[in-house]
Amino acid sequence: MQHIRKHWKQILTILMIYTLWSVIAFLSLVVLQGLPTTLTQFGQGSQLYINFVHSIVKGTIVYYLLIYHLAIPMIKSRIWKKPMLKCVLLFILLTGYEYIYNFHIAPTGIGNSSVNTFIIAAICLDVIMVLVSIFLATLINAEEMRKHKDELEKEKLKAELSAIKYQINPHFLFNSLSFIYTKTVKTSPEAARAVNLLSEIMAYALDDWDELGTVPLALEVEQMKRVIEMNQIRFNHTLKIKYEENIEDSVAHIPILSLVTLVENAFKHGDMNDGQNHISIELKATRSRIYFRVSNKKKKGPKEPSTGIGLNNVQQRLQLMYGIRQSFTIKEDENYYMNEISINL
Incomplete structure (x- = not known):
């Protein structure tokens, strides 16, 4: 519903601006060439009103399509x-x-000119409309980017306040983990390895990354593999996991813990012991696109409580960072669950 209201707001804005411009243009023609000549071009009586309304409606629709469905997506995606x-x-x-x-329905004005003159005039008008649309789209996109930056700053501040509210002293935590690791490394190497993995993941999550909270893809993948290894240790290496990776470019940045959150969610809610239905993790990264998918069979019986905060957080950060260049998809039925991220770089 909010999406529909946004589109109607855009259309009404263009309608009001184009109507005002059309009235000014018509009055300017009356002043420059006189009322009789102008009426000859636009029609008289009811025909004048029909042509005027037709021109406004047509111009509104064309500019709406040009600005919001062609120019702005073209500027944002940089695909021309x-x-x-x-x-x-x-x-x-x-x-x-x-x-x-002009030639058949309302044979007035340009309809009395030759076809060649009509085509030349139409091409010139089309070029002007494209240039005007690109100019307006650039202004609109710049304003959206400014608002987007303000939103990111607000989200960053909220995240910082939340971290302050819920954090445990990291030095105390890491010292405790180091103590546990030292005590278990000889008697239980796997438990010590799990403690070490947890310590590295938490250090990664608590580190001070860039202002947008993004990290190189290679680092996120490294932590994701640590989560997988830690869960394998937790379940005595009985987990059925199918992992596919094809990374051509690992320099691209993504929101921190975005992949880790989806993988951890699969471990939390998935049936990890079904040999016929592995937890499936797929990652592909090129210079132009990152694709990540996690799917799992749902666990039977009592479900672990979940607020959905983690997934919502990933979705919001992707939207704030990449806008229409990303998609976050959740698909599920009675037995299966799937998360999918696609980012055009």
């Missing part, structure tokens, strides 16, 4: 080829529609 093809197709359809309207 596909939007430009859509733009050319839109103007071919628009020119065809205007030809039919």
Whole structure:
């Protein structure tokens, strides 16, 4: 519902601005060339109102499509080829529609000119509309980025306050883990290894990363593998896990603990002992895209309590950082659960 309201707000904004511009343009023509000449071009009586309303509605729809469905996505994604093809197709359809309207439905003004003059005028007008749309889209995108940055700052502050509220003194914690490791390394090497893994994961989570809370993909993958190893130790290496990794570029940055959270969620709620249904973890990373998927069979019987805060946090941070260049998908049925992240870099 909020998404629909946003689109209607965008349309109404364009409608009001375009209506004001059309009225000013019409009055300017009246002043420059006189009322009789202007009425000859636009029609008289009811035809004038029909043409005027038609022009405003058409202009509103075209500018809405150009700005919000072509120019802004093109600026954000930095992919020009596909939007430009859509733009050319839109103007071919628009020119065809205007030809039919001016020459057959309402043969006034330009309808009395030659077809060649009409096509040249249509192309010039189309170029102007594209340039105006790109200019407006650039301004809108800049404003969205400013708001986006403000949101990130607010989220960062909230996260810092939350950390202060719930944190345990890290020095006390790490000293305690070091003590446990020292006491168990000879008598139980695996338990000591698990303690060491936990210490490294917590150090990673508590470290002071960049202001956006992002880390290189390679570091996040390293911690994710530590979580997998720690859970294997926890369950005596009986977990059924299928892990696939294809990393061409590990320099890209992602939100800290985003992959770790999804993997830990699978261990928490998944059936990890079904030999026919492994926990499946898939990671692909290229210079242009990161794809990550975790799927598991749901655990039968009593479920561990969950607030969903971790998944919501990952989703919000991805949205704040990448906007329309990312998707976070959750699919589930009675027996299976799947999380999927896709980021266009």
